[in-house]
Amino acid sequence: MTRETGRGRSSTPPRSADVAQLAGVSQKTVSRVFNDEAYVSADVRRRVLKAAEELGYRRNNAARALASGRTRSIGVVTLGTALYGPASLLMGVERAVRDTGYALRVVNTVEGDPTGIAGAVDSLLDQGVDGIVISEPIDEGGDGDGTESSVRVDVPVLVCGAPPPFAAPRVLAAGVGAELMARTVTEHLLDLGHRTVHHLAGPQRWYAARDRLDGWRAALTAHGRDEPPVVEGDWSAASGYAAGRELAADPDVTAVFAANDDMAIGLIRALTEAGRRVPEDVSVVGFDDIPVAAYVSPPLTTVRQPFDAVAQEGLKRLVHAIENPQADPLAASDPPVDLIVRASTAPPPPSNGRTSTQH
Amino acid sequence: MTRETGRGRSSTPPRSADVAQLAGVSQKTVSRVFNDEAYVSADVRRRVLKAAEELGYRRNNAARALASGRTRSIGVVTLGTALYGPASLLMGVERAVRDTGYALRVVNTVEGDPTGIAGAVDSLLDQGVDGIVISEPIDEGGDGDGTESSVRVDVPVLVCGAPPPFAAPRVLAAGVGAELMARTVTEHLLDLGHRTVHHLAGPQRWYAARDRLDGWRAALTAHGRDEPPVVEGDWSAASGYAAGRELAADPDVTAVFAANDDMAIGLIRALTEAGRRVPEDVSVVGFDDIPVAAYVSPPLTTVRQPFDAVAQEGLKRLVHAIENPQADPLAASDPPVDLIVRASTAPPPPSNGRTSTQH
DNA sequence: TTGAAAGCGCTAACAG
DNA sequence: CTGTTAGCGCTTTCAA
Numbered sequence: 001m002t003r004e005t006g007r008g009r010s011s012t013p014p015r016s017a018d019v020a021q022l023a024g025v026s027q028k029t030v031s032r033v034f035n036d037e038a039y040v041s042a043d044v045r046r047r048v049l050k051a052a053e054e055l056g057y058r059r060n061n062a063a064r065a066l067a068s069g070r071t072r073s074i075g076v077v078t079l080g081t082a083l084y085g086p087a088s089l090l091m092g093v094e095r096a097v098r099d100t101g102y103a104l105r106v107v108n109t110v111e112g113d114p115t116g117i118a119g120a121v122d123s124l125l126d127q128g129v130d131g132i133v134i135s136e137p138i139d140e141g142g143d144g145d146g147t148e149s150s151v152r153v154d155v156p157v158l159v160c161g162a163p164p165p166f167a168a169p170r171v172l173a174a175g176v177g178a179e180l181m182a183r184t185v186t187e188h189l190l191d192l193g194h195r196t197v198h199h200l201a202g203p204q205r206w207y208a209a210r211d212r213l214d215g216w217r218a219a220l221t222a223h224g225r226d227e228p229p230v231v232e233g234d235w236s237a238a239s240g241y242a243a244g245r246e247l248a249a250d251p252d253v254t255a256v257f258a259a260n261d262d263m264a265i266g267l268i269r270a271l272t273e274a275g276r277r278v279p280e281d282v283s284v285v286g287f288d289d290i291p292v293a294a295y296v297s298p299p300l301t302t303v304r305q306p307f308d309a310v311a312q313e314g315l316k317r318l319v320h321a322i323e324n325p326q327a328d329p330l331a332a333s334d335p336p337v338d339l340i341v342r343a344s345t346a347p348p349p350p351s352n353g354r355t356s357t358q359h
Numbered sequence: 360m361t362r363e364t365g366r367g368r369s370s371t372p373p374r375s376a377d378v379a380q381l382a383g384v385s386q387k388t389v390s391r392v393f394n395d396e397a398y399v400s401a402d403v404r405r406r407v408l409k410a411a412e413e414l415g416y417r418r419n420n421a422a423r424a425l426a427s428g429r430t431r432s433i434g435v436v437t438l439g440t441a442l443y444g445p446a447s448l449l450m451g452v453e454r455a456v457r458d459t460g461y462a463l464r465v466v467n468t469v470e471g472d473p474t475g476i477a478g479a480v481d482s483l484l485d486q487g488v489d490g491i492v493i494s495e496p497i498d499e500g501g502d503g504d505g506t507e508s509s510v511r512v513d514v515p516v517l518v519c520g521a522p523p524p525f526a527a528p529r530v531l532a533a534g535v536g537a538e539l540m541a542r543t544v545t546e547h548l549l550d551l552g553h554r555t556v557h558h559l560a561g562p563q564r565w566y567a568a569r570d571r572l573d574g575w576r577a578a579l580t581a582h583g584r585d586e587p588p589v590v591e592g593d594w595s596a597a598s599g600y601a602a603g604r605e606l607a608a609d610p611d612v613t614a615v616f617a618a619n620d621d622m623a624i625g626l627i628r629a630l631t632e633a634g635r636r637v638p639e640d641v642s643v644v645g646f647d648d649i650p651v652a653a654y655v656s657p658p659l660t661t662v663r664q665p666f667d668a669v670a671q672e673g674l675k676r677l678v679h680a681i682e683n684p685q686a687d688p689l690a691a692s693d694p695p696v697d698l699i700v701r702a703s704t705a706p707p708p709p710s711n712g713r714t715s716t717q718h
Numbered sequence: 719t720t721g722a723a724a725g726c727g728c729t730a731a732c733a734g
Numbered sequence: 735c736t737g738t739t740a741g742c743g744c745t746t747t748c749a750a
Contacts, residue, residue, distance in 0.1 A: 025737090032736085038735090040735075061728095062423075062430060063421075065421035066726090067741080082443055084441055087446040091439050094437075103464055108450070266651070291595060291621050292596045292624045295596040295597075295599070295600060295624050296628075296651070296655050297655075376744095384720080384721090386722095398719050400719065421744090423743080425728085427745055428726075724746085726745085726746095730742100731738105732737105732740105734735105734737075
């Protein structure tokens with residue numbers, strides 16, 4: 001266990017004290033230089049940097065965390081799917097976290113784990129993170145079973161598009177704008193002259209799915225239209241296909257808003273197979289703008305979510321909450337809506353709809 | 360800064376010493392219990408656990424890392440895309456890491472960062488990880504510019520499907536089986552009677568793209584067929600579309616192997632628009648089996664990569680290397696191939712190919 | 719089977 | 735502008 005006090009290839013990595021010795025300053029001064037603190041003369045700074053370079057010094061984060069009580073890391077809870085939306089959001093979060101200078105730790109909610117998100121948060125807390133992002137919250141229906149209350153979360157939590165899933169003292173909600181987008185696509189369909197719009201929803205445990213449903217409902221209500229029964233899928237193209245077979249049988253269906261592109265594509269396939277043309281007989285819009293959306297047949301009308309912008313703003317607010325525990329949280333702004341009209345939407349067939357533009 | 364020595368709501372979280380005091384044992388004994396060390400009587404263990412529970416004790420990982428020199432975390436370098444393949448692999452890695460009991464840290468290679476993967480690795484090293492996974496290596500062409508040599512990587516590195524991108528003493532290569540899969544799909548096309556197979560490749564900086572190209576080439580060579588010029592895309596459906604316009608003009612093209620499904624879909628659209636039917640005139644196969652692959656028109660023949668299996672085995676080997684620095688690395692096994700034949704492939708049109716099955 | 723002592727490498731107060 | 739002195743909460747020896 002001998003540590004060579006001088007330089008030279010030792011088996012253990014160099015410490016700040018080694019750098020200090022080589023630079024002829026105190027250890028604290030090395031710390032100052034690496035933390036960009038004020039009050040270090042340019043000359044000393046240079047000498048320290050040079051010594052550090054020479055030794056190949058890098059700060060020990062464990063020691064930093066222990067001494068300061070902060071890990072400078074943020075944990076994100078994901079759902080462990082490669083679905084385009086969640087995956088894009090995760091990438092946005094990564095970029096945003098990196099911009100803030102924090103490190104990123106990732107935990108999935110485990111498949112069969114009954115503790116779900118709470119369990120994932122717990123494991124993040126075990127690791128010692130300064131803040132938590134729940135990128136794709138789902139409602140685990142845990143009211144009353146105690147799961148929620150057992151975890152004491154004392155770091156700020158950012159939840160993307162949902163109310164707090166458990167009691168934490170400092171929760172920030174990041175609006176992802178899904179509701180407004182859903183409203184917009186529904187209105188796009190209404191504007192084309194459709195009497196009403198059907199909705200192929202995502203699984204309602206997901207808040208992302210609920211937001212879209214809410215937006216759809218709001219649009220119909222605002223325009224005084226009938227609200228047809230909701231069909232619920234599971235985000236998969238297969239479930240969209242299944243729903244499509246049902247909907248194809250109903251001649252009243254002239255417009256469908258699917259909660260994601262995958263389902264929309266399955267839906268279109270089922271409609272087509274049933275002899276209902278898209279968009280001549282039935283208009284379909286999706287959600288997400290997955291990479292192939294413009295190249296399927298027909299090219300899909302859809303909306304694109306501003307994942308990067310949402311993640312960036314959310315993280316700015318989270319970091320603010322971390323670093324200013326007492327201050328009021330920063331306000332959130334509404335992300336922009338990006339409706340992409342392609343060829344899967346059109347006016348309803350003349351036989352079926354009055355062509356009146358009822359505005 | 361007073362810390363209440365007893366229990367009670369203190370502002371600072373409880374330490375192992377607090378637990379020890381409450382349980383009436385030494386602090387070291389608490390440590391023993393939480394590390395599942397031998398030589399702790401059942402009675403003591405019980406008491407310690409109870410005290411810990413009561414206090415809401417959780418181990419401080421920073422302190423553990425500092426004292427033991429291990430962070431019990433693994434870092435993964437990703438490319439920051441939501442492409443289905445990379446995203447799926449990342450999710451597989453997360454699951455696999457969690458199974459090993461390590462924590463996961465994620466870093467993207469930054470868009471405009473010239474240091475690329477080396478920079479990402481460096482930042483992981485800064486954070487102090489025990490091992491590194493490079494999930495989607497690309498060739499950054501950095502030979503001679505010194506980028507590679509400057510980083511001293513002293514932890515084991517697992518690279519998925521590529522030779523080591525830089526000199527690190529302990530590098531493991533995880534075969535993802537892409538080459539074999541590419542061979543298999545190419546042979547599938549040959550078996551259908553196509554005289555040769557064109558390849559729409561991915562960007563050749565990606566090793567994943569090179570593997571597929573190699574497999575394609577190997578199949579053609581093994582069967583003594585002509586090797587048509589390679590068209591290179593960028594994974595996007597748009598690039599597949601562009602390539603498709605080119606290929607559609609060439610009547611000799613009867614079968615195309617696209618390096619991913621997105622490009623295949625773009626390609627099919629271009630072919631269709633040019634009047635060449637898929638699969639009657641041209642067969643197309645993709646790669647990845649993205650969620651919508653079965654629902655586009657025509658349903659796409661493709662291969663599915665065993666991301667979870669690859670990640671699991673890779674991580675087992677990485678952890679082995681971390682925990683047994685001296686031992687020989689574990690051997691890798693070949694992942695299985697899962698060819699999914701759907702409706703985008705068929706025998707070549709009679710006008711164009713001799714219908715001989717040349718085996 | 720248990721405990722005491724000694725750090726791990728850094729930051730946080732204070733002095734100068 | 736720079737240095738000194740204490741810890742942060744664990745794991746690691748080494749004893750008992």
